[in-house]
Amino acid sequence: MVFTAMCFLCDHWRSAAIATSLLTCPTLLAIAFMLPETPKWYMSKGRHADAKKSIVTLKYLSGREDEGSYGKFQAASPEKTYTMKDLLADKKIAFHALILCTLWFATSLSAFGSDLNSGNLLGDFYVNQLASGAVTAFAKIVSIRYYIVWISPLPYEIDEHVSN
Numbered sequence: 001m002v003f004t005a006m007c008f009l010c011d012h013w014r015s016a017a018i019a020t021s022l023l024t025c026p027t028l029l030a031i032a033f034m035l036p037e038t039p040k041w042y043m044s045k046g047r048h049a050d051a052k053k054s055i056v057t058l059k060y061l062s063g064r065e066d067e068g069s070y071g072k073f074q075a076a077s078p079e080k081t082y083t084m085k086d087l088l089a090d091k092k093i094a095f096h097a098l099i100l101c102t103l104w105f106a107t108s109l110s111a112f113g114s115d116l117n118s119g120n121l122l123g124d125f126y127v128n129q130l131a132s133g134a135v136t137a138f139a140k141i142v143s144i145r146y147y148i149v150w151i152s153p154l155p156y157e158i159d160e161h162v163s164n
Contacts, residue, residue: 001134004130006019006020037054038054
């Protein structure tokens with residue numbers, strides 16, 4: 001929706017591209033310099049002290065208290081590194097991976113199809129894009145609110161209030 005608003009306000013595609021890229025610069029700089037690397041990555045490299053610091057920083061940024069989650073995280077860290085060969089070794093896992101790939105393909109195809117043909121819709125192009133963006137944003141908010149509980153969180157992200 002922000003991109004649509006920028007395109008509406010800018011008179012040329014180059015100025016719209018520059019404006020939207022300038023909007024993302026503060027976010028990218030904050031991610032690059034303020035957020036730590038994930039504890040999982042530190043653990044995989046054997047950098048346990050950095051993993052502890054990362055967990056403390058992430059807990060602080062999310063507003064949660066650190067209740068000794070490093071021990072839980074360390075206990076939950078797998079010893080083995082898996083490859084694509086492991087994904088295809090078991091028939092059941094390979095079947096689930098095939099279904100997942102098919103779903104992603106269908107989702108991408110429908111999203112690109114609707115985006116690329118949105119200029120052919122009746123009415124104002126920008127109003128159509130804003131309406132499409134609003135519906136997509138609403139659907140994502142609803143799906144995150146009601147269906148994220150099905151995904152089991154990592155040990156350092158456990159929060160009892162999520163299921164309420």
